[in-house]
Amino acid sequence: MESEAVLSLPVEGRWLFVIIILSADDVGLFEATEFKLARRADVNRDLAGKLMQMIADADLIRLYMVDGKRYGFVPKFRQRLQIQTSKHPLPPREIYQDDSDALNKINKLATRSTVGAPVGSSLTTDGQPPESELELELEPEKKVSESSTPRRRRKATDPVPSCPFDEIVATYHEVLPELPSVRVMKAGGPRHKAIAEFWRWVLTSTRNDGQRRATTTEQGLAWIRHYFGRASDNDFIMAREPRGAGHENWEADIDYLCSERGMRRVIEKTKERT
Template identity: 25%
Template sequence: MRARDIKPGFFKNDQLADCSMAARLLFPGLWMMADREGRLENRPKKIKGEIFPFDDVDVASLLAELERAGLIRFYEVNGQNLIWIPQFKKHQSPHKNEKSSEFPAHPDDLYGTIAEHEQTKDGNTPEMVGSAPVISGQIPLTPSSLTPSSLSPRDISTPDGVVVGAEAADASQPDEKRQTHASPACPYDAIVGLYHEAFPEHPRVAIVNAKRRGAMKARWAEAGERLRMLDRDTSAAERLDYFRRLFAKASRSDFLTGKKAFRDGTVYRVDFDKLMSPSGFMGVIEGKYDNREVA
């Protein structure tokens, strides 16, 4: 159990109002059991032993109450049942020395957390901090880790899955050459249009505000960098084709398009903002949401 913060507003939380008294008490107890990313194992007996050692309560039912109220989310990864507290990082400030999460992220959390690299004291292998899990051999990348030297194994993938050796990309595109490329202006409306082509059934992007322009501009620059790694043209037309292929790849994902339901029957549908987030963009490129056959 860890020390966590509880704020005065907790007692007037509208989401908790419809929960039983025991469920309300359980909720902050979960904070103390959760790691720094708000994740913990969904093991009702263990949770009861930690939070209600002297009470005869049905923790599984209480967890279901909190899940129905939207305060926690159930998910499963490789047969491991887990719980994620979506608002955890908004209200908690874990100690800087608290150990990184050992659990893979909830699919929604992949968009909210960017995996960061933190160098160890001896300057050797970096430690992964954040929520992006390694799935099917893919390696989580930060936006700043798009240079070939940072990939292991050393290969680079395009959105449609074409893989080339990074050594070749290194040789053909030295740092000096990459830095001198002029970046074409970001065509915001064209990118939005390509999104709607790939996801015609999704809600329309009605407003392109400063936040969305900033996200598109950042992904536009990253697309140019990846194309340069592949010794490809970085014109506006080539970059737009990159976005077209990326959106098409995302549209084939059963998870991102709501065709794959969670155990509770709910589904997830990706939106434009999440595809334009750093982790969402890289998640599609790395194949994190690709359909996989069940053995």
């Protein structure tokens, strides 16, 4: 409750966050319906929805949908009770993959029953660990070959290096000085969160050959420098081709380049540099 993210919320938002924590199950999952949370927190339903979005923007909770119903996950929940079952459908893996405690608990749950299987997962349900890379990487080091020089890959559960916001922004300014400068960067704000998600994607995604784009901070920054360089080669992004009607004054910026739409434009529609 002393964190900057919590203290940045209005008083009603902090109280709602307490209600969410008390409502969450052992994994940190909760039913994120405005009606129930509003009643528990004794606030207006519309206000509850706005506060919940503020809490999500601060990355104190992460929301997801299952069968048209909204649920939430509290990252770094780290409840130490003996875990038996989850009361709610488990979230997609990208929601919790950076939280090693939740990752281990959810994998244990998901191997027991299809009811709790994460959305989009291929985990087995007969009590045996699945043959997926994610679960294999959770096995002890004895799984590694006894060769004198084993090749160690970065584990899927290894923590992603902290996002170097300042370095990313400085690289953006250096490589793309023609685009709008970054002058506002509020911790926990939409831009801050978008850059953090972009960084996590760079450090956890793989190329077509199955190799990770980056595994260290240095490699991640090098990849982003190359990415911004490719963006500078794109005529649409750099406004070297006419805009469509109604978008004549639109400009690409760091928010666009860190979004999925921007990444598709740069990675899929820009010729690779040689």
